[in-house]
Amino acid sequence: MIEDRKLAVLRAIVEDFVSTNEPVGSKSLVERHQLGVSPATIRNDMAALEDEGYITQPHTSAGRVPTDKGYRLFVDRLSSVKPLSPAERKAIESFLSGATDLDDVVRRTVRLLAQLTHQVAVVQYPSLSRSSVRHVELVLISATRVLVVLITDTGRVEQRQVDVPTLLADDDIAILRNRFNERIAGHHLAEAPALLADLPGAVEPRLQPNATAILAAVLETLVERTEERVVLAGTANLARGGALDFPDTIRPVLEALEEHVVLLRLFGEVTDAHSVRVSIGGENPHEGLQTASIVTSGYGVATPLAGLGVLGPTRMDYPGAMGAVRAVARYVGHILAES
Amino acid sequence: MIEDRKLAVLRAIVEDFVSTNEPVGSKSLVERHQLGVSPATIRNDMAALEDEGYITQPHTSAGRVPTDKGYRLFVDRLSSVKPLSPAERKAIESFLSGATDLDDVVRRTVRLLAQLTHQVAVVQYPSLSRSSVRHVELVLISATRVLVVLITDTGRVEQRQVDVPTLLADDDIAILRNRFNERIAGHHLAEAPALLADLPGAVEPRLQPNATAILAAVLETLVERTEERVVLAGTANLARGGALDFPDTIRPVLEALEEHVVLLRLFGEVTDAHSVRVSIGGENPHEGLQTASIVTSGYGVATPLAGLGVLGPTRMDYPGAMGAVRAVARYVGHILAES
DNA sequence: ATTGGCACTCGGAACGGCGGAGTGCCAGCC
DNA sequence: GGCTGGCACTCCGCCGTTCCGAGTGCCAAT
Numbered sequence: 001m002i003e004d005r006k007l008a009v010l011r012a013i014v015e016d017f018v019s020t021n022e023p024v025g026s027k028s029l030v031e032r033h034q035l036g037v038s039p040a041t042i043r044n045d046m047a048a049l050e051d052e053g054y055i056t057q058p059h060t061s062a063g064r065v066p067t068d069k070g071y072r073l074f075v076d077r078l079s080s081v082k083p084l085s086p087a088e089r090k091a092i093e094s095f096l097s098g099a100t101d102l103d104d105v106v107r108r109t110v111r112l113l114a115q116l117t118h119q120v121a122v123v124q125y126p127s128l129s130r131s132s133v134r135h136v137e138l139v140l141i142s143a144t145r146v147l148v149v150l151i152t153d154t155g156r157v158e159q160r161q162v163d164v165p166t167l168l169a170d171d172d173i174a175i176l177r178n179r180f181n182e183r184i185a186g187h188h189l190a191e192a193p194a195l196l197a198d199l200p201g202a203v204e205p206r207l208q209p210n211a212t213a214i215l216a217a218v219l220e221t222l223v224e225r226t227e228e229r230v231v232l233a234g235t236a237n238l239a240r241g242g243a244l245d246f247p248d249t250i251r252p253v254l255e256a257l258e259e260h261v262v263l264l265r266l267f268g269e270v271t272d273a274h275s276v277r278v279s280i281g282g283e284n285p286h287e288g289l290q291t292a293s294i295v296t297s298g299y300g301v302a303t304p305l306a307g308l309g310v311l312g313p314t315r316m317d318y319p320g321a322m323g324a325v326r327a328v329a330r331y332v333g334h335i336l337a338e339s
Numbered sequence: 340m341i342e343d344r345k346l347a348v349l350r351a352i353v354e355d356f357v358s359t360n361e362p363v364g365s366k367s368l369v370e371r372h373q374l375g376v377s378p379a380t381i382r383n384d385m386a387a388l389e390d391e392g393y394i395t396q397p398h399t400s401a402g403r404v405p406t407d408k409g410y411r412l413f414v415d416r417l418s419s420v421k422p423l424s425p426a427e428r429k430a431i432e433s434f435l436s437g438a439t440d441l442d443d444v445v446r447r448t449v450r451l452l453a454q455l456t457h458q459v460a461v462v463q464y465p466s467l468s469r470s471s472v473r474h475v476e477l478v479l480i481s482a483t484r485v486l487v488v489l490i491t492d493t494g495r496v497e498q499r500q501v502d503v504p505t506l507l508a509d510d511d512i513a514i515l516r517n518r519f520n521e522r523i524a525g526h527h528l529a530e531a532p533a534l535l536a537d538l539p540g541a542v543e544p545r546l547q548p549n550a551t552a553i554l555a556a557v558l559e560t561l562v563e564r565t566e567e568r569v570v571l572a573g574t575a576n577l578a579r580g581g582a583l584d585f586p587d588t589i590r591p592v593l594e595a596l597e598e599h600v601v602l603l604r605l606f607g608e609v610t611d612a613h614s615v616r617v618s619i620g621g622e623n624p625h626e627g628l629q630t631a632s633i634v635t636s637g638y639g640v641a642t643p644l645a646g647l648g649v650l651g652p653t654r655m656d657y658p659g660a661m662g663a664v665r666a667v668a669r670y671v672g673h674i675l676a677e678s
Numbered sequence: 679a680t681t682g683g684c685a686c687t688c689g690g691a692a693c694g695g696c697g698g699a700g701t702g703c704c705a706g707c708c
Numbered sequence: 709g710g711c712t713g714g715c716a717c718t719c720c721g722c723c724g725t726t727c728c729g730a731g732t733g734c735c736a737a738t
Contacts, residue, residue: 025731040681043732061687061731101499135478139490149488149496151478157488157498160440235574236593250589254575364700377712382701400700400718681738686731693726700718707712 006045008035010054011078013046014066018315021241023063068281068314071293075278075318082319084327088116092331099335102126102155106231109308109332114234116324119312120257124267125229126154126305126336132188136180136218143167148217152189154305154336162217164210172207176214179203192222228306230260230267237312245291245313252288257311262286266294267307274298274329276322281314295321299329301337308332345384347374349393350417352385353405357654360583362402407620407653410632414617414657421658423666427455431670438674441465441494445570448647448671453573455663458651459596463606464568465493465644465675471527475519475557482506487556491528493644493675501556503549511546515553518542531561567645569599569606576651584630584652591627596650601625605633606646613637613668615661620653634660638668640676647671 012033016024026039026046035042046064049055054070057063066074084092095112099105106123113121131152139147144167150158179199184192196218200211235257238250246253256262265286266279276297282290293316296309308329310321351372355363365378365385374381385403388394393409396402405413423431434451438444445462452460470491478486483506489497518538523531535557539550574596577589585592595601604625605618615636621629632655635648647668649660 027731038681041679044680047733057732059688062689063731134480135486137476137478137488139474139476141473147474147490149476149490151486151488151498155498155500157496159490159494159496161494233597236590236597239588239590239593249578251575251578254578258572258575366700379712380710383711386702396701398719401720402700683735686733691728696722702717704714
């Protein structure tokens with residue numbers, strides 16, 4: 001009963017504050033929303049909400065502003081993911097459908113997200129460790145130098161050069177290439193090291209040193225490069241709200257964005273599911289992101305391959321951002337499934 | 340005579356303003372530099388410099404600030420490229436020597452530059468169009484689908500998938516692969532289209548449709564992808580000077596940085612030489628960069644492959660930035676030459 | 679439980695005075 | 709002719725004051 005109205009008040013506060021970027025007072029609240037009660041009543045509710053930690057006032061006798069806790073409640077219970085407008089849906093389709101390869105898909109996706117949400121968009125490359133090997137290609141560059149190219153089923157290509165101890169002929173390379181592909185083509189990357197372990201022992205003695213060297217390179221490519229990559233777009237959007245959104249300067253946020261490791265950790269916690277998740281202000285582990293919120297989702301065909309999302313001030317249009325992230329994640333999943 | 344001192348005054352003004360970020364007055368000038376004359380004399384010189392457009396005052400009775408024209412003169416005639424300290428030199432070496440492949444080199448380079456200069460660093464990938472083909476690899480993904488991988492002598496790898504009209508066997512692919520490599524391996528990318536033009540006619544009729552399809556994909560990879568890539572680091576440095584360096588907001592600058600085309604155009608004008616170039620404030624063609632300066636250099640072994648540089652406020656340590664850019668460009672050239 | 683009324687608080691804008699840094703100019707000096 | 713010290717002037721930035729309004733908390737009445 002009363003609880004219901006308090007929640008309605010909180011919702012109204014969040015909505016107004018997000019759209020106006022000014023602390024919202026009891027009077028303007030009743031004006032802009034049909035709450036059916038007087039400002040005085042609202043004031044009581046607001047006092048209660050403040051006691052419970054959902055809102056706060058920048059200084060005495062100013063309007064109220066949602067706290068992180070208030071946004072959290074809003075996201076969890078008061079808002080629903082906003083479906084995209086047909087126009088937006090159409091934009092996604094036409095924007096992404098022209099993509100030619102994985103790089104292109106990722107680049108287009110990140111720009112699209114930034115444009116849809118007016119926030120900073122982050123897209124993680126389909127993680128190597130969760131894909132499988134489509135093909136290993138060995139290319140002889142010189143008699144003692146081999147280029148190892150690893151192609152995954154998500155279209156990602158990783159390459160690495162390696163020097164081998166003894167001279168190699170084209171035939172030798174072909175043999176080794178076949179050995180590698182027999183064992184791991186079609187298999188999950190994580191399984192590859194085990195499958196390859198005995199490979200040097202299985203080739204004729206003459207080739208063993210070379211096989212060992214190449215194997216090392218392949219394993220490095222498989223394992224070390226599990227290091228993930230992320231792509232950003234829309235950083236200029238951080239400067240939109242002027243000094244309003246970010247307390248002093250946007251610098252710590254920009255710094256955090258450059259530390260891709262930080263972003264990867266954010267995705268790491270999230271990408272085990274396709275659902276949209278939100279991390280708000282102080283919930284965020286990273287120091288520089290205490291005033292930022294992040295909306296993420298895993299994407300990928302069946303089991304999620306990686307994450308994507310947007311980052312902005314806590315004062316963010318959560319329903320809209322969640323809608324955009326969800327829609328884009330789904331669409332990218334489809335695109336990748338087709339290729 | 341008098342001219343010499345005026346130039347010395349201009350140099351002093353630039354140096355002081357760069358380090359303090361405050362308009363500099365005649366008194367503090369004579370205090371901080373051994374000019375051997377009185378403030379009154381300096382004032383006369385300053386008045387002359389202002390008449391000639393090299394400096395300006397933000398408002399009456401404030402100190403002077405260099406204009407773009409003043410910085411230009413400073414860069415052209417009053418400063419020399421500052422050689423790096425041994426420590427910095429050492430840092431470059433240890434930072435870059437661990438790189439494993441091209442991606443890694445580029446990423447490390449851009450971070451290094453940002454760190455050395457405390458500005459935004461930009462590195463352009465070695466341009467496809469100026470490298471030569473090391474190897475073309477064709478991989479059969481399914482009976483009617485081929486992955487085309489193009490490897491250049493700078494270690495860059497481009498890939499693309501293509502559907503072919505008729506079924507292909509491993510042998511067929513091997514034949515085609517050889518045909519392609521015979522013709523273009525070792526050749527400049529720009530020559531490739533001409534060298535490949537008659538390829539479909541040179542294979543047995545059965546393979547012609549497939550050869551044509553694959554040729555189209557190779558050409559696309561060669562030509563369309565000449566589209567260049569750039570990598571950024573250190574954007575957080577833009578926010579260092581607060582609102583001091585960039586008049587209102589850093590937003591237009593961030594926007595310009597996201598438009599990679601803009602950056603590429605900057606490099607395009609520059610990369611025909613190894614020398615360090617500087618573009619100052621209003622000299623800059625792009626609207627959003629009117630308050631920014633850019634220090635660039637081509638890099639690469641013999642003929643420059645691409646460009647790199649830093650971007651910051653016009654109030655920038657030009658000698659230092661030029662020294663860092665020059666040193667890093669040279670070093671990256673060496674690294675690429677070795678691989 | 680809701681409401682109108684009322685006193686209170688505090689930030690932000692507007693105002694004026696003041697100090698200081700810096701200038702331009704001029705007359706004198708080498 | 710170039711340099712210098714002196715001096716009047718300008719104007720920004722700072723600070724204290726005042727004032728207004730938005731918004732609150734509380735209370736008594738319904």
